[in-house]
Amino acid sequence: MPPTLVIARLTVQETSRRRLILALIILTLIVVGFSAWGFHKITTVTNSAGNVLPPEQVALITSQLLIVVTFMYSGVLALSAAVVAGPLISSEVESGLLLSILARPVRRSEVVIGKWLGLAILVALYAAGSAFLEIAAVDWATGYMPPHPVQLVLFVGAEGLALLSLGLLLSTRLSGITGGVIALVAWLMGWIGGVVGDVGTGLQNQAVENVGIISHLILPTDLLWRGAIYAMEPDAFIATMRAAGTVARANPFAAVDPPPLPFLAWVVVWFGIMLGLSIWSFRTREI
Amino acid sequence: MTDVIEQTAAAPPGAAAGSPAIQTVNLSKRFGHTVALAGLSMSVPRGEVFGFLGPNGAGKTTSVKLLLGLLKPTSGQASLLGRPIGDLQTRRKIGYLPELFRYQGWLSAREVLALHCELAPLPRSSWKDEIASALDTVGLTDRAGDRVGTFSKGMQQRLGLGAALLGEPELVFLDEPTSALDPVGRHDVREIIRGLASRGTAVFLNSHLLSEVEQVCDRVAVVDHGRVIASGTMDELLSGTAVKVRVTGLDDTGKAKLAEFGAIDDEGDQLTFTNLKPDRVPELVSTIVGLGGKVFEVSPRHQTLEDRFLQLLEEEEK
Numbered sequence: 370m371p372p373t374l375v376i377a378r379l380t381v382q383e384t385s386r387r388r389l390i391l392a393l394i395i396l397t398l399i400v401v402g403f404s405a406w407g408f409h410k411i412t413t414v415t416n417s418a419g420n421v422l423p424p425e426q427v428a429l430i431t432s433q434l435l436i437v438v439t440f441m442y443s444g445v446l447a448l449s450a451a452v453v454a455g456p457l458i459s460s461e462v463e464s465g466l467l468l469s470i471l472a473r474p475v476r477r478s479e480v481v482i483g484k485w486l487g488l489a490i491l492v493a494l495y496a497a498g499s500a501f502l503e504i505a506a507v508d509w510a511t512g513y514m515p516p517h518p519v520q521l522v523l524f525v526g527a528e529g530l531a532l533l534s535l536g537l538l539l540s541t542r543l544s545g546i547t548g549g550v551i552a553l554v555a556w557l558m559g560w561i562g563g564v565v566g567d568v569g570t571g572l573q574n575q576a577v578e579n580v581g582i583i584s585h586l587i588l589p590t591d592l593l594w595r596g597a598i599y600a601m602e603p604d605a606f607i608a609t610m611r612a613a614g615t616v617a618r619a620n621p622f623a624a625v626d627p628p629p630l631p632f633l634a635w636v637v638v639w640f641g642i643m644l645g646l647s648i649w650s651f652r653t654r655e656i
Numbered sequence: 657m658t659d660v661i662e663q664t665a666a667a668p669p670g671a672a673a674g675s676p677a678i679q680t681v682n683l684s685k686r687f688g689h690t691v692a693l694a695g696l697s698m699s700v701p702r703g704e705v706f707g708f709l710g711p712n713g714a715g716k717t718t719s720v721k722l723l724l725g726l727l728k729p730t731s732g733q734a735s736l737l738g739r740p741i742g743d744l745q746t747r748r749k750i751g752y753l754p755e756l757f758r759y760q761g762w763l764s765a766r767e768v769l770a771l772h773c774e775l776a777p778l779p780r781s782s783w784k785d786e787i788a789s790a791l792d793t794v795g796l797t798d799r800a801g802d803r804v805g806t807f808s809k810g811m812q813q814r815l816g817l818g819a820a821l822l823g824e825p826e827l828v829f830l831d832e833p834t835s836a837l838d839p840v841g842r843h844d845v846r847e848i849i850r851g852l853a854s855r856g857t858a859v860f861l862n863s864h865l866l867s868e869v870e871q872v873c874d875r876v877a878v879v880d881h882g883r884v885i886a887s888g889t890m891d892e893l894l895s896g897t898a899v900k901v902r903v904t905g906l907d908d909t910g911k912a913k914l915a916e917f918g919a920i921d922d923e924g925d926q927l928t929f930t931n932l933k934p935d936r937v938p939e940l941v942s943t944i945v946g947l948g949g950k951v952f953e954v955s956p957r958h959q960t961l962e963d964r965f966l967q968l969l970e971e972e973e974k
Contacts, residue, residue, distance in 0.1 A: 386762040465757030472752040473775040545700040
């Protein structure tokens with residue numbers, strides 16, 4: 370097996386042996402169980418007239434709550450990716466673990482790519498698994514199915530991969546705690562930057578709007594999150610938002626348009642830059 | 657900033673044949689303004705057990721890391737087994753036990769060795785025998801299935817030694833291989849080193865334990881402040897005589913007046929003159945008595961590596 374795949378397998382094996390995967394599975398099952406119970410309640414509650422809600426209203430409420438629940442999932446994924454990626458290389462440099470590995474015929478680029486690949490597999494599995502369970506639970510409880518479930522998984526997974534890539538880059542030079550904290554702050558700043566940009570859009574102020582665009586270019590997590598939101602919104606809701614004009618866009622839990630294609634192309638380039646920088650940074654580090 | 661060295665260029669035919677295991681020419685390393693290694697030039701033939709001695713911070717571990725391509729030299733050149741340092745193919749023939757390290761605590765000892773077989777890379781068909789042999793050699797057969805996280809420091813050092821032996825390497829770097837071992841473990845390591853030497857493996861041994869180096873090494877180099885201050889075979893280095901004197905009644909001023917007799921290892925009432933010709937012993941005793949000292953014992957003996965080491969460092973300080 371090539372060294373890259375050996376390192377990737379080792380990374381997956383480590384998270385498994387350290388019971389991180391088990392903990393995430395148990396937590397996810399608990400959240401899915403509670404949310405299924407909660408979503409089911411939407412179909413039984415009554416309005417002020419004492420009637421159960423009509424199906425279209427159930428669908429609207431469910432779609433909005435599903436966005437909030439998915440925000441929690443994406444947060445867990447982003448936090449986990451940043452916390453796990455932060456010490457991925459730095460801790461092994463500090464402990465001397467990498468000394469014996471790098472004395473073998475193994476390139477540093479293979480170590481970096483292998484670790485990224487191992488964690489990327491876990492991020493993808495978690496995004497797909499948790500989304501499948503949650504969507505299935507919502508469908509069972511309310512009969513509502515988000516319009517674009519595959520895109521939803523792709524956007525949430527890509528958001529986790531972005532945090533993983535940033536954490537890995539920081540891990541090549543900084544300690545695990547420092548790298549993890551910086552990645553988390555960057556994620557939150559990116560989210561706030563997106564909200565500020567939305568306010569600019571709502572006010573039709575280009576300067577403020579540019580804050581959002583620039584933050585999306587530096588760290589694309591927020592716009593990927595917007596892509597996930599768009600994948601969950603019913604068409605009727607989007608039509609209503611569009612009819613409301615620019616003011617409706619100033620909402621961090623709503624998306625009127627999908628992420629533009631040039632931006633998605635930039636995300637691919639961004640991943641390449643992050644991985645390239647990580648390899649360069651680790652190759653030039655003396656250990 | 658340039659890359660730490662990784663090369664895969666094919667070796668020219670016959671380039672490595674007959675070449676030394678290690679060759680360095682003015683190898684230097686600076687960390688900012690700190691000189692870690694100042695022009696190391698040496699040659700270690702294949703099959704030789706070479707001791708690399710020096711006090712803490714002398715540049716020993718830096719030298720090993722430079723040779724393994726983990727650090728990039730500031731200047732100078734070096735080769736391992738006839739190929740420039742950092743050559744990936746050469747690393748297939750090298751074993752390395754780092755000084756400060758740990759293995760994946762969530763793997764078993766057998767899994768750690770299997771991982772290193774895979775990275776070495778060794779043919780999968782040989783893994784079972786290689787792992788069993790390594791475990792047996794370092795005395796961990798009974799703990800093969802236990803997680804490394806449960807191992808003592810000494811057991812982890814044994815495991816590291818086992819990993820360094822996988823695949824019958826042509827050159828093995830051992831950086832303080834016995835620092836965490838008990839006397840039995842140290843004896844075992846000496847036997848392992850002798851076994852490596854008997855099958856023609858070159859061993860580069862970094863150690864503070866001078867008696868250990870003295871027992872197993874063919875040649876040694878003493879390094880201090882990043883420079884080699886002496887090197888040679890044991891016979892070449894240990895040609896002098898050391899004189900141990902048990903004395904009371906001498907204060908620091910009195911002891912300072914004995915400097916004319918050469919380097920002194922001062923352990924309170926016991927002074928060891930690390931390189932003193934036997935015919936100067938009567939003069940030494942009369943000088944001590946003249947300074948008010950009471951002599952209880954005078955014992956000339958063949959100089960040990962420790963005597964020579966201390967002498968060299970003291971001379972270096974002057």
